[in-house]
Amino acid sequence: MTTTSTNRTIGNPTAPILERLEAGGALLPDNPQNLKEVVGILKSYGVVLDAYNRNLIAIADRQFLNFFPFFKYFNDKVEIGQLLKHWWHDRINYEFAEYCMKAMLWHGGGGMDAYLDTPEFKQLAEKAIQAKFKWNPLIMGLHRAFPEFLPEQIRQMCYYRALGVFWSVMAPMFLNLSDRYDRGEIKNIPDVVAHVLDGLVEAANLPVDYTVNIGGQAYEIMPRSAGLTFLMDTAVPYVEAVFFRSFPFRGTVSYNAQAYQISSDPADFNYGALYADPLPVGGAGIPPTLLMQDMRHFIPDYLQEIYDRSSRGEADVRVQICVSFQKSMFCVTTAAIKGLAPHPMDTTDPEEKQANRVYLQKWLKRLEKSRLLDVQTDT
Numbered sequence: 544m545t546t547t548s549t550n551r552t553i554g555n556p557t558a559p560i561l562e563r564l565e566a567g568g569a570l571l572p573d574n575p576q577n578l579k580e581v582v583g584i585l586k587s588y589g590v591v592l593d594a595y596n597r598n599l600i601a602i603a604d605r606q607f608l609n610f611f612p613f614f615k616y617f618n619d620k621v622e623i624g625q626l627l628k629h630w631w632h633d634r635i636n637y638e639f640a641e642y643c644m645k646a647m648l649w650h651g652g653g654g655m656d657a658y659l660d661t662p663e664f665k666q667l668a669e670k671a672i673q674a675k676f677k678w679n680p681l682i683m684g685l686h687r688a689f690p691e692f693l694p695e696q697i698r699q700m701c702y703y704r705a706l707g708v709f710w711s712v713m714a715p716m717f718l719n720l721s722d723r724y725d726r727g728e729i730k731n732i733p734d735v736v737a738h739v740l741d742g743l744v745e746a747a748n749l750p751v752d753y754t755v756n757i758g759g760q761a762y763e764i765m766p767r768s769a770g771l772t773f774l775m776d777t778a779v780p781y782v783e784a785v786f787f788r789s790f791p792f793r794g795t796v797s798y799n800a801q802a803y804q805i806s807s808d809p810a811d812f813n814y815g816a817l818y819a820d821p822l823p824v825g826g827a828g829i830p831p832t833l834l835m836q837d838m839r840h841f842i843p844d845y846l847q848e849i850y851d852r853s854s855r856g857e858a859d860v861r862v863q864i865c866v867s868f869q870k871s872m873f874c875v876t877t878a879a880i881k882g883l884a885p886h887p888m889d890t891t892d893p894e895e896k897q898a899n900r901v902y903l904q905k906w907l908k909r910l911e912k913s914r915l916l917d918v919q920t921d922t
Contacts, residue, residue: 556916557907564903565896567888569877570910571870571918573732576849580867581735581874582724583846587838588868589717592710594837595640599707603700607755608675608693636833640706643781646789646815648702652780655705655751658769659698668697671755671762701765704753709777712749716742721843732874739878747774774882782879786872787909789815792829816872817913821865835861838868869914880906 560570571577598618605619606612614621616629616637628634658664672693676682686693720738723729729738751773753765765771791814819831839860842850850863881888885902886895907915 557911560915560919561900561903561907564877564880565888565900567733569732569736570873570880570915571732571877577870578724578729578732578735579845579849581732581871582721582729583843583849584838584864584867584871585717585735586721586843587841587846588871589714589721590841591635591834591837592714592717594635595637596707596710596714598635598637599640599644599703599710603704603707603753604755607700607757608672608696636837639830639833639837640710642830642833643785644699644702644706646784647706647780648699649790650780650784650788652783654769654776655701655765655771656780658765658771659701663769664764665694667762667764667766668694671697671757671764674757674760674762697764700755701753704765705751705771705777706781708749708751709773709781712742712746712773735874736877736881739875740882743774743778743878743882747772749773751777778879779883782876785815786817786876787815788812789819813912816869817876817910817915819865819869819914821862821869821914831865832861835864835868838864866918870918873915873918 563572564570571581598616601618602612602615606615609615616634617625625634672686676686682693716739719742720729720735723738729735749772750767751765751771752763752767752769754761754763756762771777790812816831842864846867850860853859853863880903885898886892888899890896890899
């Protein structure tokens with residue numbers, strides 16, 4: 544039996560992971576250090592996401608069709624102290640939130656992406672454009688000459704709003720996870736996955752809408768009647784765009800299209816959070832560096848102790864944070880995979896179990912080139 548299992552593992556390295564998933568486990572192995580890393584980093588991430596989502600929603604609501612939003616990261620509170628902190632980089636790096644938003648905008652997916660190409664959206668966008676610039680002949684002339692320019696800016700504003708709504712749910716979910724861990728309610732990695740899955744299910748039908756105020760009057764951009772919801776229209780496209788695809792970081796991958804160094808099909812991109820090599824973190828121009836720097840400020844003591852015990856200590860703390868973050872995202876991905884499974888994972892029906900197995904095998908095939916196998920041996 545031992546020899547057979549070993550051969551199967553060598554021939555198919557994801558076979559043990561499949562067995563663990565079918566037994567109620569997660570993509571990430573369950574051990575005490577992984578649990579501390581995941582809960583600790585998600586606590587820090589929850590604090591950062593709370594700041595990110597507030598800024599994204601503020602931009603969507605109060606920077607609508609503002610071509611030069613110089614103070615968009617200030618949440619309408621521009622003070623000399625804030626300016627000094629901003630210039631000294633003693634601040635939350637909201638640029639990473641926009642990086643994720645642009646990944647979602649580029650890759651699309653879900654009902655929101657489909658809605659933004661409908662005649663209804665175009666009509667509502669046109670009403671908002673006319674109200675915003677009715678006394679501005681220069682902009683209206685630009686609009687007539689390039690009729691897709693302003694609607695495309697509004698599409699981007701919709702993604703600011705949608706990602707803000709998504710993170711406004713995820714932030715308290717992660718902070719509550721930390722509180723439950725402190726109370727002794729979260730004892731293992733499957734408990735983490737169950738907590739996230741329950742949160743996703745609870746928020747699944749939360750409506751995602753968008754209304755802007757122009758001249759004291761409300762203009763719907765994404766009305767409730769469009770039927771856009773949290774899970775299928777923001778959460779699933781977010782996982783696809785940010786966890787899996789994303790886009791290459793400038794300065795790390797050649798953009799030589801003639802050499803075919805980047806796929807011409809965005810669906811083939813694998814630069815997302817689950818695939819990224821942690822080592823470049825800390826380099827200039829690497830978007831995750833901004834996130835790791837933000838999370839560094841809110842690391843709980845028990846997680847900081849783990850980092851301090853490493854051979855390099857603080858010298859590569861951002862890389863260590865990145866590894867912990869990837870582990871946590873494999874837990875979140877597990878929750879998403881289980882939530883979208885064709886049948887309950889604990890089903891006893893043979894046909895349903897087989898359907899689930901085929902479903903899981905497809906996911907694992909896609910994750911083979913990610914960091915999945917690397918985190919199997921981390922302790």
